[in-house]
Amino acid sequence: MDKFSLAGKTAVLTGAARGLGLEFADALASAGANIAILDVGNPGDNLEKLTAKHKVTAKFYKTDVTRRGEVEAAVAAIEADFGSVDINVNAAGIVKDEPFLSTSDINLSSTFSVNFVGSFLVAQACAQAMVRKQKKANGSNGAVGATHTTNGSIVFIGSVASHVPTTVQNISVYCASKSAVRGLVKPLAMELASYGIRVNSLSPGPMKTDMYKQVAAEQPAFARQVERETLFGRVGNPDELRGVMLFLCSDASSWMTGQDLLVDGGATSWNYPAA
Numbered sequence: 001m002d003k004f005s006l007a008g009k010t011a012v013l014t015g016a017a018r019g020l021g022l023e024f025a026d027a028l029a030s031a032g033a034n035i036a037i038l039d040v041g042n043p044g045d046n047l048e049k050l051t052a053k054h055k056v057t058a059k060f061y062k063t064d065v066t067r068r069g070e071v072e073a074a075v076a077a078i079e080a081d082f083g084s085v086d087i088n089v090n091a092a093g094i095v096k097d098e099p100f101l102s103t104s105d106i107n108l109s110s111t112f113s114v115n116f117v118g119s120f121l122v123a124q125a126c127a128q129a130m131v132r133k134q135k136k137a138n139g140s141n142g143a144v145g146a147t148h149t150t151n152g153s154i155v156f157i158g159s160v161a162s163h164v165p166t167t168v169q170n171i172s173v174y175c176a177s178k179s180a181v182r183g184l185v186k187p188l189a190m191e192l193a194s195y196g197i198r199v200n201s202l203s204p205g206p207m208k209t210d211m212y213k214q215v216a217a218e219q220p221a222f223a224r225q226v227e228r229e230t231l232f233g234r235v236g237n238p239d240e241l242r243g244v245m246l247f248l249c250s251d252a253s254s255w256m257t258g259q260d261l262l263v264d265g266g267a268t269s270w271n272y273p274a275a
């Protein structure tokens with residue numbers, strides 16, 4: 001059996017209208033997963049592209065992940081439309097460059113709302129759906145016993161910034177919000193193991209998304225420094241995270257739960273040169 005196959009599975013991805021989330025959606029669709037995207041922004045023709053390229057079903061549910069009511073309604077609609085939830089990837093996130101000494105309340109509350117509370121609410125709703133799936137399948141209370149590791153996979157997106165701060169940005173609130181996200185991984189892994197649900201996080205280093213390209217064009221000194229911070233002198237390409245995401249979401253990682261995978265081009269392997 002191909003342990004990387006996601007044929008017939010339903011993956012719920014937040015923040016996948018664009019950027020890394022969209023790359024993750026494409027990676028999972030390439031392995032056969034049907035895709036449900038929760039985002040405040042519209043994915044435009046990206047859904048049609050996913051469907052045409054991978055012959056899977058892809059649907060968009062306009063959802064603000066910070067609002068419990070919207071999240072629960074979206075997950076209920078996904079269960080009705082797709083039949084189950086098998087995978088959840090939480091990529092919706094925001095970041096604001098603001099020095100600690102003058103950080104605004106709005107930055108503090110909005111960053112934690114989207115990055116931490118949003119990830120929490122969506123993971124909770126998806127885990128409840130995964131438990132419902134088990135209840136339907138075996139008529140029990142949803143618990144499947146600790147030997148079963150393949151009922152569901154939840155992946156949070158952390159950041160290298162929650163391991164070590166870069167010298168080029170003042171993003172203490174973002175770093176702390178991503179540490180809080182990573183703080184969910186072990187307790188959730190423990191609580192959900194008996195339902196056959198695995199919980200891990202992926203912490204990427206700086207990646208060349210459209211947003212990065214725009215910032216790099218406007219601030220070349222910023223880009224030069226970020227590139228110097230990895231061991232390869234460049235930032236990562238989004239497609240360099242496809243393999244690790246597929247691994248985390250599929251049965252290929254059936255023995256892995258409660259862990260953070262730091263994929264950063266070696267940025268945290270040395271004392272990188274300061275700006």
Ligand SMILES: NC(=O)c1ccc[n+]([C@@H]2O[C@H](COP(=O)([O-])OP(=O)(O)OC[C@H]3O[C@@H](n4cnc5c(N)ncnc54)[C@H](O)[C@@H]3O)[C@@H](O)[C@H]2O)c1
Nearest residue numbers: 015017019020039040041064065091092093159204206207
């Ligand atoms: N790009 C990088 O270099 C990098 C590095 C490490 C971690 N990350 C993390 O990866 C994730 C994706 O980053 P990206 O660079 O693709 O960002 P991005 O800004 O391109 O995409 C983020 C998506 O989240 C959505 N979003 C924002 N607020 C939302 C809300 N309240 N409800 C629903 N959706 C919302 C946006 O509409 C957008 O589609 C983020 O969590 C980010 O912190 C990015």
